[in-house]
Amino acid sequence: MxxxxxxxxxxxxxxxxxxxxxxxxxxxxxxxxxxxxxxxxVADTERLVINPFITNNLANFLTEIEGRVGIVAKGCESRxxxxxxxxxxxxxxxxVILAVPCPGIIDLAKIxxxxxxxxxxxxxxxxxxDKVSVKVDGKKKDFxxxxxxxxxxxxxxxxxxxxxxxxxxxxxxxxxxLKVSGQNIAGLKALTSAERWTKWQDEMSRCIRCYACRNVCxxxxxxxxxxxxxxxxxVMPMPQWPDNLIFQVIRNIHVAxxxxxxxxxxxxCPVNIPLRSLTREMYDIVDELFKFKSGMDKDALPxxxxxxxxxxxxxxx
Amino acid sequence: xxxxxxxEPKLLGFLCRWCSYAGADLAGTSRKKYPANIRIxxxxxxxxxxxxxxxxxxxxxxxxxxxxxxxxGDCHYQTGNYRARRRIAITKKFLDYIGIEPQRLQASWVxxxxxxxxxxxxxxxxxxxxxxxxxxxxxRKNDGEKAKAGSEGPARTKKG
Numbered sequence: 001m002x003x004x005x006x007x008x009x010x011x012x013x014x015x016x017x018x019x020x021x022x023x024x025x026x027x028x029x030x031x032x033x034x035x036x037x038x039x040x041x042v043a044d045t046e047r048l049v050i051n052p053f054i055t056n057n058l059a060n061f062l063t064e065i066e067g068r069v070g071i072v073a074k075g076c077e078s079r080x081x082x083x084x085x086x087x088x089x090x091x092x093x094x095x096v097i098l099a100v101p102c103p104g105i106i107d108l109a110k111i112x113x114x115x116x117x118x119x120x121x122x123x124x125x126x127x128x129x130d131k132v133s134v135k136v137d138g139k140k141k142d143f144x145x146x147x148x149x150x151x152x153x154x155x156x157x158x159x160x161x162x163x164x165x166x167x168x169x170x171x172x173x174x175x176x177x178l179k180v181s182g183q184n185i186a187g188l189k190a191l192t193s194a195e196r197w198t199k200w201q202d203e204m205s206r207c208i209r210c211y212a213c214r215n216v217c218x219x220x221x222x223x224x225x226x227x228x229x230x231x232x233x234x235v236m237p238m239p240q241w242p243d244n245l246i247f248q249v250i251r252n253i254h255v256a257x258x259x260x261x262x263x264x265x266x267x268x269c270p271v272n273i274p275l276r277s278l279t280r281e282m283y284d285i286v287d288e289l290f291k292f293k294s295g296m297d298k299d300a301l302p303x304x305x306x307x308x309x310x311x312x313x314x315x316x317x
Numbered sequence: 318x319x320x321x322x323x324x325e326p327k328l329l330g331f332l333c334r335w336c337s338y339a340g341a342d343l344a345g346t347s348r349k350k351y352p353a354n355i356r357i358x359x360x361x362x363x364x365x366x367x368x369x370x371x372x373x374x375x376x377x378x379x380x381x382x383x384x385x386x387x388x389x390g391d392c393h394y395q396t397g398n399y400r401a402r403r404r405i406a407i408t409k410k411f412l413d414y415i416g417i418e419p420q421r422l423q424a425s426w427v428x429x430x431x432x433x434x435x436x437x438x439x440x441x442x443x444x445x446x447x448x449x450x451x452x453x454x455x456x457r458k459n460d461g462e463k464a465k466a467g468s469e470g471p472a473r474t475k476k477g
Contacts, residue, residue, distance in 0.1 A: 188414075197416025201457060226369055234369055242455045246372045249415060253368040256407050278415075285410045290403065307399035309389065312406035317425035317438050 002100065002168045003050045006072065009098060009166050010045040013070045019096050020067030025054045031119055032108060036061065048072070050168070052106045052127050055150075057262045059084060059218040068094045074102035076152075076262040078161030079295025080218040083258050086295075086302050089221055092163075099164030101172040104145065104153035106132065111148050115141065146180065152263030152276060155181035163298065184277045200245055206271040207244035209237065213265035213275055214251060219258035219294075226250065248275070252282045257303025259283055260295040326380040326446035328439070330357045331366045335393040336428045337385035343432030351436035352443040355383065362386065363424075364397030368408040371422055380452045381421045383442055385435075388426040398426070420449045 006024070013019045026037040026047040034054050037047060038061060050072070058071055059080035073081060078097065084090045106127065108119050115122065115134055124135040130145045146154060155178055160171040188196055211227070214220045226234050227247055234250075235243040252259070261283045266276040286292050289312055292303050300306070332338040338359050344351060360366060363386025371382045384405060386398040405424045413419040423445070425438045 193413070193416045193418060195416070196414070197454065200415050234373060241457075242376060245415075246369075246376060249411065250369050250372060253404070253408055253411060281414050282407070282411060285407055285414075289406055289410070304400055304403060307396060307403060312402050315406045315409055315424055316402065317423065317441065 003048070005168050006050060006098060006100075007045050007048050009168070010048055010070060011042055013096055014040065014042045014045065018068070019070040021065055021069045022048070022071075023058050023061055023065070023069055024048045024072035024098075025050070025056070025058075031122070032125060038065070050100055052103070052125075052132075053108070054100075055105055055264075055267060057216070057218050057264045060216060060264075062090045062095075062218070063221045068096070070096040070098060072098050072100060073161050073164065074100050074105075075156060075158040075161055076102075076260060077218075078163060079158055079260040080262060081295075082163065082298045083219060083260060083295040083302075084221075085298045086300065087221075087258070092298070096166070097161060097164040099161040099167045101160040101167075101169045102153075102156070103127070103159065103172060104149040104156065106148050107150045107153075110150075111143075114143060114147065146177065150263055150267070151181040151184075152261050152266075152280075155261065155280070157293070158296070162296075182280070184274055185281055188277060201241050203273050204244040204248065205241040207239055207241070207248075207273060208271060209239040209244060209247070210270060212268040212270065213248075216264045216268045217255065217259075218262075218264075219255040219260070220251065222254075226254075248273075248278060252278050255279075256282050256286050257292055257294050324451055326354050326443060326451070327378070328355045328381045328383055328443060328446060329374045329379045330355045330383040330385065330439075331360050331363070331370065332357055332427075333363045333365075333386040333393075333398070334359055334361050336387035336391065337363075337425075337435065339429035340385075340427040340431050340435040343429065344435045345432075347432050349432055349436035351439040354443045354446075355439050362392065362394050362397035363401035364392075364394065364399075364404075366401060366404075368404060371408060375417065375421060375452060376455055378452060378455075380449070381423065381442060381446045383438070384422075384424045385427050385438070386424075388428055391428060417454060418449050420445050421452070 010022045014022060021040050024037050025034040027049055028035040032053050036056050036058060057077055057080055059077045062084060085092050111134060112119055115136055117136055122134055122136050126133050132143045132145055132148050134141045155176050157174050157176050159174055235246050259279050261280050263276050269275055332341055363384055366384050374382050386401055389398060392398040409419050409422050412422060423442045427435045
C-alpha cells in the first residue's frame with residue numbers, strides 16, 4: 001500500500017537526517033477531510049495518510065519552511081514545485097519529493113449534490129477503479145468517477161510527478177477530459193462581452209475579500225501584495241465588486257505562467273465564486289500565445305522572463 | 318451639459334522615457350496635429366507598466382489606455398519592451414474574456430524619431446475609442462441585491 005510505504009520512507013528520511021521536515025497529509029477533524037501535516041517528529045509520520053480526499057496543494061508551504069523538506073507530491077504539487085524552482089523560490093537540492101501517482105481527488109460538494117445529503121450524514125465513501133460507492137442510510141449508491149472528481153482533476157495533464165526522488169505506487173497516464181471540466185468557460189464564451197461583464201460583476205459582488213484564494217495559492221508568493229499597499233492604494237480594502245474584480249483579474253495576470261490549474265482557489269472560496277473559470281482561461285491564453293505550460297520543465301525560464309524576438313506582434317500598432 | 322455627440326474619449330498614455338516620450342516631443346516640436354484626448358504619463362520603460370495600472374485607469378474612468386515603448390530590439394534596458402509585449406498580450410486577451418472591450422487597451426512601438434507615427438497612433442486610437450463608446454464599466458453601484466441573488470443562484474453547496 002502507498003500509505004504504508006510513505007510512512008516508512010518518511011520515517012527513514014527523518015531518522016537518517018536527510019530532511020528536517022516532512023510535509024504531507026493527515027486525517028482532518030471532520031469526516032472525509034484531510035489537513036496538511038508539517039512535522040519534524042519521527043513519531044508523527046504514523047499519522048500520514050494518502051486517500052482520495054487529499055485536496056491541499058502542499059507546495060504552498062515550501063516558501064515558508066526553512067531547511068530541507070520531504071514533501072508528499074501529487075501531480076499538481078509537483079508542477080507547483082517546478083514552478084517555484086524556476087522562480088528561484090526553492091532549491092531542488094533542499095527537497096526530497098515523495099511522488100504520489102494521483103487518480104484524482106473526490107469533490108465532496110459534487111457528492112453532496114448527487115446524493116442530496118450533507119457530508120456529515122454520509123457513512124462511507126470508497127473508490128474502486130472507475131467507480132465510487134457512497135454508503136448512506138445503510139444503502140450503497142454507485143457513481144462514475146468522472147462525476148465526482150474535481151473539475152481540475154478531470155483536466156489533469158500530469159497525475160504522476162515527472163521529477164521525484166521516491167515514487168510511491170505505479171505511475172499513471174494522463175487522460176485529460178477538457179469537455180466536462182471546461183463547461184463553465186465554454187458557457188461564458190458563448191455569451192456576449194457585455195453579458196460576461198455582468199456575470200463577473202454578479203459573481204464578484206459576493207466576494208468578502210478574505211484572500212483565501214491568494215493565501216492558498218503556491219504561485220502567490222509576493223511578500224507584499226498589491227491589495228495591501230496604501231501608497232498608492234490600488235484597490236479599496238472594502239469588499240465592493242469593482243475592487244473585488246480588479247483584485248481577481250490582477251491576481252490572475254500576476255500568476256500567469258505560474259498558475260498550474262490546481263484549482264485550490266476555487267475550492268477554498270467560501271462564497272463559491274467559480275475562480276477556476278478565470279485561472280484556467282489564463283492558463284489556456286498563456287499556452288496559446290507562448291506555448292508555455294507552467295510547471296512542466298524546471299530548466300525553462302519563467303514566462304515573464306523569457307521572450308522571443310518575434311511574437312504577439314498583432315497586439316501592437 | 319455635454320451631449321452624447323460631443324463626447325470626447327479620455328485616453329491615458331504610458332510612454333517610455335527613451336523612445337515614445339521623445340517621439341511625442343518630436344510630434345510637438347514638428348507641429349504635427351493629433352487629438353488632445355491623450356493624457357501622458359512618463360514611465361522609465363514600457364516594461365514598467367503593470368496590468369494593474371491599466372485596470373486602475375479604467376476604474377478611474379479613462380476610456381482607454383495606450384502603452385507605448387521602443388521598437389523590439391531598441392529597448393534602453395535591453396529586454397523591457399519584450400516583457401511589456403508578453404504582459405500586454407495576455408492582459409488584452411484576458412480583458413476580452415472577462416468582458417472589457419479589448420480596444421480599450423492599445424499598445425504601440427514609437428521611436429524617438431517617429432513624431433509622425435506618434436500623431437497617427439493617437440489619432441487612430443482616439444478614433445477607435447469613439448467607436449467603442451464611453452467607459453461605463455464600473456458604473457453600477459448596487460452590490461447587495463445582486464450578491465443575494467447570486468448566492469441563491471447556482472446549486473453549489475459548500476466545499477471540502
